Amino acid sequence: MNRRTALLFLVGMPVLGAEKEKPQPKVDGPSIAVGGQVEKPGPQAFRRDTTVLAAIFSAGGATKFAALRRVKIHRGGKTKVVDLTKEAGKLEKVQDGDVIEVPQMNLFGR
Numbered sequence: 398m399n400r401r402t403a404l405l406f407l408v409g410m411p412v413l414g415a416e417k418e419k420p421q422p423k424v425d426g427p428s429i430a431v432g433g434q435v436e437k438p439g440p441q442a443f444r445r446d447t448t449v450l451a452a453i454f455s456a457g458g459a460t461k462f463a464a465l466r467r468v469k470i471h472r473g474g475k476t477k478v479v480d481l482t483k484e485a486g487k488l489e490k491v492q493d494g495d496v497i498e499v500p501q502m503n504l505f506g507r
Contacts, residue, residue: 429491431456433499434463449489450481452497464502471496 427443429452436457449468453459465481472495480486491497 427493429493429495429497431497431499433497434460434501435499436460443491443493443495447491448487449479449491449497450487452491453481453499459499462501464500464507466507467500469498469500471498 428440429443429447430440431452432438435453436459438456441452441455447455449470453468459465468479468481468486470477470479470489470491472492479489
């Protein structure tokens with residue numbers, strides 16, 4: 398196979414990892430956004446008395462690379478860090494419009 402034939406062959410091949418983006422689910426009414434190391438990132442319906450942990454579960458749960466000690470809640474221009482391995486963190490409630498960010502673990506597994 399010469400260079401030209403090889404190039405034509407490669408041009409027709411799909412690029413690995415270039416899957417089509419999945420459409421984000423539409424949420425009518427109050428919502429929160431959950432992103433980062435969760436199985437299904439995107440908007441989630443807001444329900445009163447929902448905890449941060451429940452919101453992460455509604456996004457398919459955390460991935461095996463999630464740093465649950467450093468979950469961030471972005472609310473009204475401010476950021477709050479919550480440790481979901483502690484009881485107080487598990488009881489933290491979300492508010493309408495919150496953005497929950499689940500970061501990736503660092504080299505030390507934190």
